[in-house]
Amino acid sequence: xxxxxxxxxxxxxxxxxxxxxxxxxxxxxxxxxxxxxxxxxxxxxxxxxxxxxxxxxxxxxxxxxxxxxxxxxxxxxxxx
Numbered sequence: 508x509x510x511x512x513x514x515x516x517x518x519x520x521x522x523x524x525x526x527x528x529x530x531x532x533x534x535x536x537x538x539x540x541x542x543x544x545x546x547x548x549x550x551x552x553x554x555x556x557x558x559x560x561x562x563x564x565x566x567x568x569x570x571x572x573x574x575x576x577x578x579x580x581x582x583x584x585x586x587x
Contacts (some may be wrong), residue, residue, distance in 0.1 A: 508544075512552040519558030520545055522581075523574030525567065543583035570575070 511518065522541060524530055530538065549555060557574030560566045574577060 508548050508551045508553065511548070515554065517554040517556050519550060519556045519574075521558050521560055521574065523559070523570060523572070525570055526572050528566065528570075531564075533574040534567065540583045542577075545578070549578075549581065549583055549587070 520541065523547065525537070545555065555578060557571050559568075559574060560571045561568040561570055578587070
């Protein structure tokens with residue numbers, strides 16, 4: 508994480524999903540751990556950007572907003 512931050516690499520963790528779009532079971536078990544990693548990256552100064560897997564597996568093309576909202580669950584403010 509520290510090397511990613513030091514090198515200025517942007518990370519798109521692709522964590523947002525609309526509430527009506529179920530998360531596959533294999534991901535649900537690791538979801539909270541992923542939020543903790545994102546929080547750690549944020550504290551270390553990693554540039555976080557929202558991204559989607561839009562168009563696959565029930566992920567709609569307008570789902571980027573859910574990624575932004577998920578960042579707040581990982582400790583970022585709305586402005587961040």
